[in-house]
Amino acid sequence: MIIAVSDLHLGDPASNRNGFVSFLEEFLRSKRNEITDLVLLGDILDLWRRNSAIVIFENLDIVNKICSLGCHVHYIVGNHDFRMREYSQGMDDTDLLEGLTCTSENMTVAEVRVLESGGKKYRFIHGHQMDYWYALPFYEAFSRAMCDVTAEIEEISSVWKVLQRQARYHSSLISEKIREISDNRRDMIDRKLAGPLVGHIGTVEESRIEEYKLLGELIDIKGVPSTSLKSLAEEIHALSFEFEKFPMISGLQDLGKITHENQFEELASGFLNVWVDVFQWMNSNKETKNQDLITLVRKLQRVAAMFSSDLQQDEFLIHGHGHDGHVDYVNRMADSGCWIQDKATFITIDDGKVTCNLWP
Structure with a gap:
C-alpha cells in the first residue's frame, strides 16, 4: 500500500501538527507492515520567511518517526520547502541535517516520483508545477529564495536581494529577467506569491489571472522530451x-x-x-x-x-498544493489535501485503487 500526504506546513501556526502526530502514531504505525511507500508530497515543512534550521530542528521528532516506520519514504519537494531539493543534489547543509536519522536508504528527496501499484503507474508531484507551468523556472527560484528570507536579519529580509545573491541557481535568462523587473512590479509579485497561508481572499480563477499578468514578463516554458x-x-x-x-x-x-x-x-x-x-x-x-x-x-x-513534470498519458497524477482533498477517476488525478487548521486528509493507493481519506 502507498500512502501520500501533503501540505502539513510544519513551522506555520496554522499547521495541524497534533492531528498529524496522532495520524502517525495511530494509523501509520499500525499499518507499517502493509505500507510499502510513504510519499511526503511537499510543503511538509514551511520554510518561507522562517529560519530553516529552527523549523527543521523543532520538527525533527516527526521526521525521524516517519523514517522509523520501516517503509521507504519519498520526500517530494514543494514550493514552501523547496530548499529540501538541495539535499537530493549532494549539497547537504550539515548544520540543518544534524539530528536527522533519515538516510538515503530509507528516505529519498526528489521533485517527481513514479511508483506502481496494481499494474498501474502513479506520478507524484507537489502541484505548484501546474499553476506556474509557464513561468516555472522563475517561480521555483522565488520559492528557493523564500526559504532563505527571514525578517530577523534586515539584509536578507527582501526576497529580491536573496534572489540576486542566489544567481548561481538560476539560468542566465532568469537572472536577466529578474534584474529588469521594476520595483513596483516586484512589490506586487511579492504580495501575491508570498501571501498568507490562510485568510487570503479571492477565488482560484482570480489568482490564476492576476499571477499570469504579474509573471507575463517571466514566461519560460520547460521543454519536454x-x-x-x-x-x-x-x-x-x-x-x-x-x-x-x-x-x-x-x-x-x-x-x-x-x-x-x-x-x-x-x-x-x-x-x-x-x-x-x-x-x-x-x-x-x-x-x-x-x-x-x-x-x-x-x-x-x-x-x-x-509540460512541467513530464506526466505521461498512461499515468495517474497524485498531487498536493491545492489543499482540496479529492479523487477524480475520470481525469486520473487526485489531490491529497492538507493538514491546515482542522483539515486532515491523505491518499491511499492499494492494489491500484486510489482513495482520499479523512483523519480521524
Whole structure:
C-alpha cells in the first residue's frame, strides 16, 4: 500500500501538527507492515520567511518517526520547502541535517516520483508545477529564495536581494529577467506569491489571472522530451472537443488544428492562450461554475503537468498544493489535501485503487 500526504506546513501556526502526530502514531504505525511507500508530497515543512534550521530542528521528532516506520519514504519537494531539493543534489547543509536519522536508504528527496501499484503507474508531484507551468523556472527560484528570507536579519529580509545573491541557481535568462523587473512590479509579485497561508481572499480563477499578468514578463516554458511531443499534441488537440460545451471560449476550437507535426513552441503557445482564456472567462462568470467546468480545469492541469513534470498519458497524477482533498477517476488525478487548521486528509493507493481519506 502507498500512502501520500501533503501540505502539513510544519513551522506555520496554522499547521495541524497534533492531528498529524496522532495520524502517525495511530494509523501509520499500525499499518507499517502493509505500507510499502510513504510519499511526503511537499510543503511538509514551511520554510518561507522562517529560519530553516529552527523549523527543521523543532520538527525533527516527526521526521525521524516517519523514517522509523520501516517503509521507504519519498520526500517530494514543494514550493514552501523547496530548499529540501538541495539535499537530493549532494549539497547537504550539515548544520540543518544534524539530528536527522533519515538516510538515503530509507528516505529519498526528489521533485517527481513514479511508483506502481496494481499494474498501474502513479506520478507524484507537489502541484505548484501546474499553476506556474509557464513561468516555472522563475517561480521555483522565488520559492528557493523564500526559504532563505527571514525578517530577523534586515539584509536578507527582501526576497529580491536573496534572489540576486542566489544567481548561481538560476539560468542566465532568469537572472536577466529578474534584474529588469521594476520595483513596483516586484512589490506586487511579492504580495501575491508570498501571501498568507490562510485568510487570503479571492477565488482560484482570480489568482490564476492576476499571477499570469504579474509573471507575463517571466514566461519560460520547460521543454519536454521529444518522445513526449506526440502525446502532448494529442492531449492538447483533445481539449478542442470541449468547445461544444464552452463555445464562449473560442480558443478551445483553435486547438483542433493542433497535430503531432506542431513544434513545441506552437503547442506551448496555443495551450497558454487557452489556459488564460478559460480562467478569464471563469473570473467573469463566477456564478456559472459547474462540474463540466471543473472537469475542463482538471484537463488543463493534466496538460500543464505534461509540460512541467513530464506526466505521461498512461499515468495517474497524485498531487498536493491545492489543499482540496479529492479523487477524480475520470481525469486520473487526485489531490491529497492538507493538514491546515482542522483539515486532515491523505491518499491511499492499494492494489491500484486510489482513495482520499479523512483523519480521524
